[in-house]
Amino acid sequence: MVWQERVYLDYAATTPVDERVIKAILPYFSPNFGNPSSVHFEGQQAEAALEEARERIAQALGAKPREIIFTSGGTESDNLAVRGLALAERKRRGATRILITPVEHHAVSATAHQLEDVYGFKVEYIPVDSHGQVDPDDLRALINADTALVSVIYANNEIGTINPIAEIAKICCEKNVPFHTDAVQAVAHLSLDVESLGVTALSLGAHKFYGPKGVGALYLRRGTSIVPTQTGGAQENGLRAGTENIPLIVGMAEALSLVLEDLDRESERLRTLRDRLIEGVLESIPRARLTGHPTQRLPNHASFAFEHVDANLLLMHLDHEGFACSSGSACKTGNPEPSEVLQAIGLTPQWAMGGLRVTLGRGTSQDHIERFLEVLPQVVEKCRVINRVS
Amino acid sequence: METPRIRKVVVAMSGGVDSSVAAALLVEQGYDVVGMMLRLWSEPGKEDLNRCCTPDAMMMARRVAAKLGIPFYVIDVREKFREWVVGAFIQGYMAGMTPNPCLVCNRRIRWGVLLQQALSLGAEWLATGHYARIIQDERGQFLLLRGLDTSKDQSYVLSVLGQEELRHTLLPIGEFTKPQVRDLARKFGLPVAERSESQDLCFLAGEDYRDFLMRHAPEVIRPGLIVNRRGEVLGEHKGLAFYTIGQRKGLGIATSQPLYVVDKDIRQNLLVVGPQEDLGKRVLHAAPVNWILGEPPAEQFRAQVKIRYTASPLDATVVVETPQQVRVEFDQPVRDITPGQRAVFYQDDIVLGGSMIISTSMR
Numbered sequence: 001m002v003w004q005e006r007v008y009l010d011y012a013a014t015t016p017v018d019e020r021v022i023k024a025i026l027p028y029f030s031p032n033f034g035n036p037s038s039v040h041f042e043g044q045q046a047e048a049a050l051e052e053a054r055e056r057i058a059q060a061l062g063a064k065p066r067e068i069i070f071t072s073g074g075t076e077s078d079n080l081a082v083r084g085l086a087l088a089e090r091k092r093r094g095a096t097r098i099l100i101t102p103v104e105h106h107a108v109s110a111t112a113h114q115l116e117d118v119y120g121f122k123v124e125y126i127p128v129d130s131h132g133q134v135d136p137d138d139l140r141a142l143i144n145a146d147t148a149l150v151s152v153i154y155a156n157n158e159i160g161t162i163n164p165i166a167e168i169a170k171i172c173c174e175k176n177v178p179f180h181t182d183a184v185q186a187v188a189h190l191s192l193d194v195e196s197l198g199v200t201a202l203s204l205g206a207h208k209f210y211g212p213k214g215v216g217a218l219y220l221r222r223g224t225s226i227v228p229t230q231t232g233g234a235q236e237n238g239l240r241a242g243t244e245n246i247p248l249i250v251g252m253a254e255a256l257s258l259v260l261e262d263l264d265r266e267s268e269r270l271r272t273l274r275d276r277l278i279e280g281v282l283e284s285i286p287r288a289r290l291t292g293h294p295t296q297r298l299p300n301h302a303s304f305a306f307e308h309v310d311a312n313l314l315l316m317h318l319d320h321e322g323f324a325c326s327s328g329s330a331c332k333t334g335n336p337e338p339s340e341v342l343q344a345i346g347l348t349p350q351w352a353m354g355g356l357r358v359t360l361g362r363g364t365s366q367d368h369i370e371r372f373l374e375v376l377p378q379v380v381e382k383c384r385v386i387n388r389v390s
Numbered sequence: 391m392e393t394p395r396i397r398k399v400v401v402a403m404s405g406g407v408d409s410s411v412a413a414a415l416l417v418e419q420g421y422d423v424v425g426m427m428l429r430l431w432s433e434p435g436k437e438d439l440n441r442c443c444t445p446d447a448m449m450m451a452r453r454v455a456a457k458l459g460i461p462f463y464v465i466d467v468r469e470k471f472r473e474w475v476v477g478a479f480i481q482g483y484m485a486g487m488t489p490n491p492c493l494v495c496n497r498r499i500r501w502g503v504l505l506q507q508a509l510s511l512g513a514e515w516l517a518t519g520h521y522a523r524i525i526q527d528e529r530g531q532f533l534l535l536r537g538l539d540t541s542k543d544q545s546y547v548l549s550v551l552g553q554e555e556l557r558h559t560l561l562p563i564g565e566f567t568k569p570q571v572r573d574l575a576r577k578f579g580l581p582v583a584e585r586s587e588s589q590d591l592c593f594l595a596g597e598d599y600r601d602f603l604m605r606h607a608p609e610v611i612r613p614g615l616i617v618n619r620r621g622e623v624l625g626e627h628k629g630l631a632f633y634t635i636g637q638r639k640g641l642g643i644a645t646s647q648p649l650y651v652v653d654k655d656i657r658q659n660l661l662v663v664g665p666q667e668d669l670g671k672r673v674l675h676a677a678p679v680n681w682i683l684g685e686p687p688a689e690q691f692r693a694q695v696k697i698r699y700t701a702s703p704l705d706a707t708v709v710v711e712t713p714q715q716v717r718v719e720f721d722q723p724v725r726d727i728t729p730g731q732r733a734v735f736y737q738d739d740i741v742l743g744g745s746m747i748i749s750t751s752m753r
Contacts, residue, residue, distance in 0.1 A: 313507075316463045320424070320511055386510055 007368045008324045011208075011300060011361030012157055012185060017251070018210040024254040025212065028247035035243055037235065046246050053253035060256050061202070061219055062193035069218045069236045070249050074184035074205030077218040078107035078151075080229050080240065081180040081201040086115050086148045088225040089178060095148035098123050099139070101163075102344035103132045103156050105182050107203075112151070121148065131293040132161040132345045140171050147177045154183040154202075155190070158341040158357060159292030160301030162186070169198035178224060184208055184216075188259050188361075189267050189298050194219050206248065210362070211255030215248035270360050271299040273369050277358060278302050280373040285380050291342060291355065300360040305347055309354035309383045317379045323372055326357045398422040399560060400508035401517040402500060403462070404442065405450030407580070408519030408563055411571050414578040415562040416517055417458050424511060425455040425462040428504060430495075431471040431593060433602075439595030454580055467503050474498050476593060480607040483631040486656035487730025490699070491591060497550040505558060515560045520544040523564035523739075524556050532556035534682050534741040539567035546699050549734040549744030550680055600632055614659035616643060619652075619668065627661040630654045636669055636726035654729075670723025672752060676733050676745035677715040686710045687742055693735040695720070697727050697747065708735055708742075716745055 008016075028049060034042030036050045051065065058065040071077045082098070089095045098112050098121050115121040126139050134152055143150065150172050155162045165181055172179035178200040183192060188209035194202060201224070205216035220226060220239070232241025259266075278290055287307040306314070311327035318325050327339070338352035358372070401413040403425045416423045427448060432440040448464065455462035475491045475498070482489025500518065508516045521537030522545040532553055537543045551559070563571050594602055603610050611629035618624055625643040627633065633641075637651045641663060650669055653662035674697070679686070689710050694703035695718055704724060709717040718733055727750045734744035 310466075312464075312466060317511065319461060319463075382510055386506065 006322055006324065007372065008363060009358045009360060009368070009372065010324045010326045011188075011364075012160075012298075012357060012359035013326055014207045014213065015188070015210045015361055016363070017207075017212055018255055018258055020258060021211055021251045021255045025247045025251040028250050032246075034246075036246065037233070037243070049246055049250055050244055053249045056253040056257055057217055060192075060260055062195045063219050064222060066237065067194075067219055067222055069220055069239050070244055071216045071218055071240060072214055072245070073216040074105075074182065074203050074208070075107040075216075076230075077203035077205070077216045078105065078180075078182055079111050080218055080226070081203060081220070082108055082111040082149065082151055083115060083229050084226040084239075085178045085180060085201065085224070086112075086121055087119070087227040089148035090121070091227070092225055093145075095146050095177075096121050097144075097147045099126055099142055099147055099150045100124075101126050101128050101134055101152055103128055103159070103161075103341045104151065104153050105157055105184070108151050108153070108180075108182055126150075126152065128344060130346050131296075132156055132159050132291075132341065133293055133296065134163050134168065136164055136167040136171055139168055143171060143175050143177060145175075147175065149178055149180065151180040151182070154181045154186040155298045155301075156292065156341065157185050158339065158355070159303045159345070160185075160297035160359075161293040162190070162296045162298065165199065166197050169200075172200070173198055185298060185301075187256070189263070189270070189300055191260070191263060194221070200224055206252035206255055209255050209259045211252045212248045215245055215252045217252065266362070267299040270364070273360055273364060273366060274299060274302050276366075277360075277369050277373065280369070281376060284373065284377045288380070289351075291345065291347070298359075300364075301357070302359070303355065303357045305342060305351045306354040306356065306380050306383075307351050308387050309380055310387060311353060311355050313383045313386060314354070314356060314379060317382060318375070321375045321379065323375065326359070327355045396420065396422045397515075398424065398511070398513040399515040399517050400424045400426050400504070400511060400513045402504055402519075403427050403451040403455065404519070405447035405454070406519065407575050408521070408571060410451070410454045410519075410580045411566075411574045411578065412517055412519040412562040413454065413458055413460065414574065414580060416560070417460065418578075419562075423458070423460045424508075424513065425451065425458075425460050426504060426507065427451050427462070427464050428471075428499060429464050429466045429468060430499075431468040431476060432595065433593070436595040440592050442592035450581060457580060458578075465504060465507055467499055470503060471495070471499060471593075476606070479591070480603070480610065482730050483603060483610045484607065485730075486630050486654045488634055488728045489730045490732055491593075492547055493550050493732055496547055501551055501555045501559070505555065509558065515558050517560040517562055519563055520548060520561050521564055521568075522548050522561050522741075524559060524561055531683055535564070535739045536736070536741070537561075537564045542568050545736075545741050546696055546732070546734050546744075549682070549732065549741050552680060552682065553684055556682070603631055612659055614661065616641065616661045616663055618649075619662065619664050624649075624663065630656065630659065630661060633661055634726075635728045669725045671725075671727050671750040672720050672723050673750065674718045674720075674724075674727050674733060674747050675715070675749045675751070676718065676747050679714055679716055679743055679745040681713070681743040682741055686713060686716075687737075691737075691742075693737055693742060696734045696736070697724065698731050703736055 032045050034046035036047035054065045054068045058068050100112050102125050112123045116123045126134050152163050152168050169179050180201040181199050182203045184205045187204045200221045202219040207213040228239045230241050289305050291303045291305050338349045339355050342352035342355050399421045403409045430443050438444050475495045478494045479489050479491040505516045521542040523535040525533050536545045610631045615623050616625040616627050633651045649663040652664040652668040693708050695706045696703050706718050706720045729747050731747050732744050733747050735742040
């Protein structure tokens, strides 16, 4: 295969694992393979590693170690929070309404819909504006004593918009309703402090911040009632049964520390590149628009919609030119539907089929962005021509 | 120093052994290969049964591409397939014909949309896993030939192509036999998925075409009368689309001698039946014609003519009435010539052209 030098611009999908993280992980496959529940020395070594990781992650989030539950990733964290909190609140005080937004990750929205279909909850939507952002006043109008749970995504994966999490949390706190946020996309780029945010629960997944896939965590405020969704042994304070994945947990803790070490400088660097990218795209491509909030968005995240462009075709041509990007409506099996998120922010199908997400990260350079800006206008034009003639 | 440009080819992959080996051969020959698979239309809920692109087949194609280290993309053509291919299928039946939608798919989807996608990606060719061959003659024209494995030959379904398409087409397995292709798959270490070799239409998902028509084009189903050549009424039919030329069973009329469907009178909605002798026809009329070289070889010429994908070639004289209309005179009467199917003209291994059968006559 003749493959040009690849330019990876899909850091919101996943990130490469940091070399230092790999180095931290390896000893915990062997020789330090112990089960932290065991009494013997090997078990003690594993338990020490587990608890050290917990402490590091708690510290990074401004939480207490007991408030960190390790999971298999962001999706499991979302499942545990949404299902576990909703069931606990119904048991505790009979509440049956779940409030989410139309721009949640499927890990939250599909879980909420299952709670509606199978468990008799009622899912209601807090509206979002044309940037995909929640207005806290809308929540204030919707929340009541029957609300079991509010879940609002911290920063949207598809359009990058950041929600006013602290304000939302304040409203929920006043009403004594637990508030969960999916912060999976935010962790690598925003400094998170659960105390000042005031959230009840917060999900994260390691592979979005240069850690391994298959591991994540849920922050759960101490004293919160929750029903475990995975039952069995007493691991994770009885909230998540199953032998802990020590190597990956150690890797996640290492990755998070490394990301936070450099967060401000790296975010600033990425923001500059992102702004150059957005400016370049909107200048050089007709019938193009930025999706999501112009300023209150993830520093590494640029997303666009192009009228009369088939996103799958666009991604194929970009891939062929050496650029790995993504789209909300992209689908590997060739049955694209217009993106739900883009429709939720008011885009018509002829725009919503043409979403492009470009997300930057550690490997992204100014040169990559300039090269991308040279290629993209031609590729968009090519897709429009194909759209017209076929 | 300039490095020689490596030439790009898009291979249409299905997850089956033929197109997988085609892709592997091209990689081995040093081309810059890109895999593509078409997502065709299925009735909602029947995606798993579509013969051409089930999720399993797609996964298999993806695995083969990954194994070969080539990029792979799925091209969504569901809307176009529904409009052009399924549309032509329904219209054919409405006109009283027995259409072959695969030919429409080849012409408009594979060598239409997919070839265009390939060219737009900078490829010079579209390659497929058909058992047929393309050679260039001394004048630079592209000739379409039967595959070397005559038992698997698929040149019939490629008789819709012209010079412009053939110029941009590679058929890597046309030089091999099916057993050789299977051996190659093993040699390349490809996951070998044997796809069913049934000739059923992909979008029927194993179902009888009549049930499909009832759901999607109930207006096609108009009951009428069954008559013999003399116009005597022998019974009632359920709709002309339910019957094919040469059909004997299921007519629901009791007679002393077996009767066969020999004709359909679309205008009067009559199903014409007769004894076996009435089935033999010497002449067929066909239009429009696709000449592989762009024009007919002569005003009239001898050829071997296939009247169906699975039929044997039969000796005939092809008379070119206009470049877009031919009369084919068979040496012997031929059974079951079916309007809507394609007549394809061969001289030995060479495909000269093909055309849709419009009607038949005794002379």
